[in-house]
Structure formats: structure tokens, C-alpha cells
Amino acid sequence: MCGIVGYIGKNRAIPVVLSGLKNLEYRGYDSAGIAYVLNNKIKIKKEKGKLDNLVDKVNSDIDSFLAIGHTRWATHGEPSVVNAHPHCVGSITLVHNGIIENYDELREEIDYQAVGETDSEVLAAYIDYLYKQEKDILKVLNKLKSILKGSYAIGLIVNNDDSLYCLRKDSPLIIGLGNGENFIASDVPAILEYTNKYYILDNGEYAKVLKDDVKVYLDGKEVKKKVNTFEFDITSAQKNNYKHFMLKEIHDQREALYNTLKSYEGVVLPDLRKYDGITIVGCGSAYYVGMCVKDDYEKVLNVKVDVEIASEFRYKRVILSKKHLVIVISQSGETADTLASLMKAKTLGVDTLAIVNVVGSSIAREAKEVLYIKAGVEKAVATTKAFTCQLLLLLMLVYNKNNYQKFTDLIKDVEITLAKEEYLSSLAKSIYKYNDVFFLGRLRDYAMCLEGSLKLKEVSYIHSEAYAAGELKHGTISLIEEGTPVIAIITDKEIADKTVSNVKEVKARGAYTIVITNQVVPNDIADVLINIDIEAVYLPIIVIIYLQIIAYYVALERGCDIDKPRNLAKSVTVE
Numbered sequence: 001m002c003g004i005v006g007y008i009g010k011n012r013a014i015p016v017v018l019s020g021l022k023n024l025e026y027r028g029y030d031s032a033g034i035a036y037v038l039n040n041k042i043k044i045k046k047e048k049g050k051l052d053n054l055v056d057k058v059n060s061d062i063d064s065f066l067a068i069g070h071t072r073w074a075t076h077g078e079p080s081v082v083n084a085h086p087h088c089v090g091s092i093t094l095v096h097n098g099i100i101e102n103y104d105e106l107r108e109e110i111d112y113q114a115v116g117e118t119d120s121e122v123l124a125a126y127i128d129y130l131y132k133q134e135k136d137i138l139k140v141l142n143k144l145k146s147i148l149k150g151s152y153a154i155g156l157i158v159n160n161d162d163s164l165y166c167l168r169k170d171s172p173l174i175i176g177l178g179n180g181e182n183f184i185a186s187d188v189p190a191i192l193e194y195t196n197k198y199y200i201l202d203n204g205e206y207a208k209v210l211k212d213d214v215k216v217y218l219d220g221k222e223v224k225k226k227v228n229t230f231e232f233d234i235t236s237a238q239k240n241n242y243k244h245f246m247l248k249e250i251h252d253q254r255e256a257l258y259n260t261l262k263s264y265e266g267v268v269l270p271d272l273r274k275y276d277g278i279t280i281v282g283c284g285s286a287y288y289v290g291m292c293v294k295d296d297y298e299k300v301l302n303v304k305v306d307v308e309i310a311s312e313f314r315y316k317r318v319i320l321s322k323k324h325l326v327i328v329i330s331q332s333g334e335t336a337d338t339l340a341s342l343m344k345a346k347t348l349g350v351d352t353l354a355i356v357n358v359v360g361s362s363i364a365r366e367a368k369e370v371l372y373i374k375a376g377v378e379k380a381v382a383t384t385k386a387f388t389c390q391l392l393l394l395l396m397l398v399y400n401k402n403n404y405q406k407f408t409d410l411i412k413d414v415e416i417t418l419a420k421e422e423y424l425s426s427l428a429k430s431i432y433k434y435n436d437v438f439f440l441g442r443l444r445d446y447a448m449c450l451e452g453s454l455k456l457k458e459v460s461y462i463h464s465e466a467y468a469a470g471e472l473k474h475g476t477i478s479l480i481e482e483g484t485p486v487i488a489i490i491t492d493k494e495i496a497d498k499t500v501s502n503v504k505e506v507k508a509r510g511a512y513t514i515v516i517t518n519q520v521v522p523n524d525i526a527d528v529l530i531n532i533d534i535e536a537v538y539l540p541i542i543v544i545i546y547l548q549i550i551a552y553y554v555a556l557e558r559g560c561d562i563d564k565p566r567n568l569a570k571s572v573t574v575e
């Protein structure tokens with residue numbers, strides 16, 4: 001969602017902030033803006049649409065050494081120049097991520113006539129109002145914690161004050177530590193060109209950032225912060241020679257899965273056998289990861305496993321025993337609904353385990369136990385490598401001891417799968433002109449279909465549905481026409497015949513069928529038969545990689561904005 005970058009230091013601030021924003025483009029946004037200090041005056045430029053519109057309007061050679069920038073993903077008020085950040089009221093200029101829930105009350109309290117429609121503009125007005133009374137910005141920032149309701153990461157500059165300020169609650173913010181220069185950012189990739197060292201601001205903390213000094217405070221007292229180091233090679237967050245981040249990240253999977261596997265070698269993983277029930281919670285693809293492992297978990301652990309959509313779980317009446325475990329899955333570690341579900345599980349007094357990619361993220365810090373996947377930075381909005389690494393880690397949790405050798409074979413199978421890219425790209429040519437694509441499978445195969453269908457629709461904008469294969473004839477089969485592509489997944493020996501019958505049903509109605517299987521199936525059910533010759537516990541990882549490659553090439557054929565599909569954001573930090 002929205003991105004924040006701020007810079008203070010020895011170099012020109014504008015190019016640093018703009019390149020930082022460029023590195024956050026993947027998060028999704030619909031307008032962008034920058035505020036910089038020049039000859040003691042704060043100048044602001046904002047543009048609707050792509051960041052390049054802003055880049056074209058700002059002179060990067062200006063001698064400004066303090067700037068804040070923002071990419072906005074509209075929540076309160078339409079995407080427009082007036083609603084874009086930074087917002088300046090009186091002495092205060094700020095950029096804000098999150099939502100101030102009581103902004104209307106605050107506006108009434110100070111009788112502020114807003115120009116735009118955003119909570120962030122009111123926030124600037126309110127801070128200016130407090131600043132006029134206190135005349136000390138650090139005192140004001142300290143007060144805000146008890147006044148503001150909602151979530152916020154704020155970067156702020158004050159008239160006639162050569163400092164950069166920031167504060168946060170429930171929305172991520174880091175302070176990048178350079179040499180003669182310091183940064184603030186909502187996400188690590190924004191600063192990686194300049195430094196890999198950073199502080200993570202905790203809830204309620206605020207900071208004064210100078211070019212060679214950073215002071216972080218909580219409740220009026222200075223706090224000592226731990227310096228974090230970004231552990232991956234910086235090029236892992238770059239596109240390198242790939243056309244899109246999505247394709248690069250599909251290829252990254254070999255290394256990402258290897259890193260995930262290796263980092264837990266010899267490590268004692270949490271014992272899930274001590275629980276009498278497990279609930280797995282996530283949003284979107286993270287939810288589908290849970291769906292993919294449900295059957296394995298129930299089979300191996302012999303307990304009931306529920307998989308819940310986080311936005312539902314957080315508001316649902318749930319009764320959990322004291323020996324229950326809630327597993328939350330999140331790439332970003334910042335998804336609002338998943339975080340709220342985790343907090344709910346904590347209030348219910350059960351154990352919580354987070355499977356997260358972004359180190360130090362809110363979900364990672366709030367969970368009783370956290371296991372990091374080692375996917376590296378994922379920039380394409382549609383998740384690929386984080387999905388398969390989450391799947392791997394969850395499977396390792398139940399199969400670790402008996403299947404370790406088999407897991408190491410995974411990397412070879414990933415390589416074999418990636419080598420089929422050209423073939424799969426030609427297959428995409430037979431699908432991309434259709435308006436609907438259906439996915440069919442049963443049980444775990446159905447879970448894989450859900451992810452395959454989501455991947456396809458989000459990047460290619462083709463309408464797609466995943467169906468539990470036996471359910472199709474209860475309604476949806478009416479949508480099958482001559483040529484409608486149907487992708488079937490058949491990897492479960494026990495019920496393979498059943499899905500084969502369902503594929504025959506759609507074939508008889510003219511469907512163009514693509515069957516992905518490790519079973520022996522009749523040749524005539526498939527227009528395209530993709531045989532995956534493995535029986536391993538990690539099979540879903542391989543199937544998903546096939547589906548990712550197909551989705552990518554279908555989107556490419558359709559000329560879509562693959563890394564930043566319309567309306568989507570990478571990290572969904574609002575409800």
C-alpha cells in the first residue's frame with residue numbers, strides 16, 4: 001500500500017527520496033508526492049498516477065538535503081493531487097501511512113476546514129494546532145499516542161527546523177542508518193541502495209533524525225535501539241535481467257526454497273503434536289497455503305485443523321481449548337486482518353505461531369513464536385516465492401524428521417520444472433484469448449486450484465474460478481462453452497478416478513482441458529497432458545510453480561502490468 005521515504009544528509013535529498021519511492025512502487029499506489037527544504041522553505045510537488053509523472057516535474061539537481069516523499073494508495077478520498085501526500089498545514093508537513101480513525105472528531109475539535117478528503121490532512125492540521133501550543137515538536141509527538149486512534153507511520157518536517165521526525169503505531173516504519181546521512185522508510189527496499197543497517201521503530205516510538213544522529217523516544221524517554229542488518233544480497237531485491245519481478249521471483253524459488261530448507265537444518269522445530277487442535281489463518285494466497293497443508297496436517301497430527309480467512313476469523317465467534325494453536329501466515333507480516341486475528345488468538349490465551357517473510361514485521365513481533373521463511377524480498381504484487389517457501393516450511397513442520405532427504409530432492413524438481421518455462425509459455429498462447437478459465441481438483445488438489453486461479457486472475461484479469469471438481473455440475477458447469485479452458489489437477493491416487501470423471505463431464509461440453517497429474521489417466525480426457533513424475537510430500541510446491549508460470553505467460557500475452565496489477569497493493573495494511 002502507501003510508501004514513505006525520507007532523507008536527511010550530505011547528499012542531495014530529492015534523487016534519494018525519488019529512487020526510494022521507485023523501490024517501493026511494487027507496493028501499489030495511485031499518486032505520489034515529495035516535500036523538500038530549500039533555503040529554509042518547504043516546497044511540495046504532487047502528481048496523480050505513476051511516480052514518473054512526479055519525477056518529470058521535480059528538478060533532482062536542487063540543493064536540498066532534507067526531503068520526505070510518499071506514494072499513496074487511496075483509502076479516504078479519491079486519488080487526486082489534493083489528496084496526495086505530503087500534506088502541509090501551518091508549520092507542519094507530513095506523509096502518513098495508515099488510517100486515523102478519529103480524524104473527524106479531531107477536525108471538529110480544532111474547527112479545521114479541510115481542502116481535501118483525507119484523514120492525513122486533518123492529522124497535519126491537528127499536529128500544527130498542538131505545535132502552536134507546545135512549541136516543541138518532540139513534546140507534541142509524545143502526546144499524539146494518547147490522542148490518535150487507528151494506525152499510523154508518519155514522516156514529518158517542521159518549518160525552520162532542519163530535522164526529520166517520524167513516529168509509528170501499527171504501521172511499519174524503519175530508520176535507515178548511513179554515514180553522514182540517515183533515512184526513514186516504510187519498507188527496507190527503499191533504503192537498500194544506500195545502507196543495509198536500520199532500526200525498526202516499535203509501536204508508540206518517535207524519533208528525531210539528523211544527518212549524523214538518530215534519537216528514538218518512547219513516552220518522553222530516549223530508548224536504545226538494536227541495529228538490524230538486511231541479510232540478503234541487495235541484488236536479490238532488484239529485477240536483474242528479467243522482464244518482470246514476477247518472472248524473476250518464480251526463478252528465485254530454487255534459491256529461496258534452498259535457503260528456507262537449509263536455515264532449519266539441525267534446528268528443532270516447534271512440536272505441533274502437543275496441541276489438540278490447530279487453526280491456520282491468512283489472507284489471499286497465505287490462506288491458500290493453509291488450505292494446501294490442511295489434509296497433511298490432519299493426517300500426520302491426527303487433530304482437527306481449521307483454515308480461516310483472517311478477515312472472517314477476526315470477527316467470528318470462536319471457542320478454542322487452552323491446548324489449541326493458531327498459526328498465522330503472512331509474507332509481509334503487516335496484513336491488517338492477519339495481525340488482528342493474531343491479536344484475537346492472543347486474547348483467547350492460546351499459543352500462536354507466525355510464518356513470516358519480512359523480518360521484524362508486526363506479526364513476527366506479536367506472535368509467541370515466529371519462523372521466518374527465507375524467500376528474500378518479494379516485489380511483484382502477486383506472491384510466488386513466498387507462497388512456496390511458506391508451503392515448504394509448513395510441510396517441514398510436520399514431515400521434517402522422516403522426509404528430510406526427500407525435501408532436498410525438491411530443489412532438483414524445482415529446476416526441472418523451471419526448465420519447462422518455454423513449453424508452458426507456448427501453452428499460455430492457447431488460453432489467453434478466453435474470458436473465463438476454470439480450475440478443477442479435489443481436496444488438496446482443489447487447494448492448489450484456488451491458488452492457481454487467484455494467480456491467473458490477478459495478473460491476467462481473466463475471470464477464473466477454482467472448483468471442487470464434484471461441485472461443478474451443481475451450477476457452474478453451465479458456463480462451460482466450446483473451447484473454455486479448464487485446468488484440472490489430479491495428484492491424489494485415492495480420488496483420481498473421481499476427478500477424471502469430472503474432467504470427462506466438461507470435455508463432453510466442449511472444454512479445452514489441461515490436466516496436470518502424477519497419476520495414470522486416460523489420454524483422451526486431456527487436450528494437454530502435463531505429467532509430473534513425482535510422488536513426494538512437497539508435490540504441491542511443484543504444481544504451484546507450473547501454475548505460476550502459466551499465469552505469468554498468459555498475463556504477458558495479454559499485455560498486462562504484471563508486477564503491479566490494477567487496484568492491488570503488495571502489503572494490505574488496512575481492513
Ligand code: F6R
Binds near residue numbers: 331455
Ligand atoms: C496474491 C497475494 C495476496 C497475499 C495476501 C496476504 O498473489 O499476494 O493474496 O497473499 O494479500 O499477504 P501477506 O502474505 O503479506 O499477509
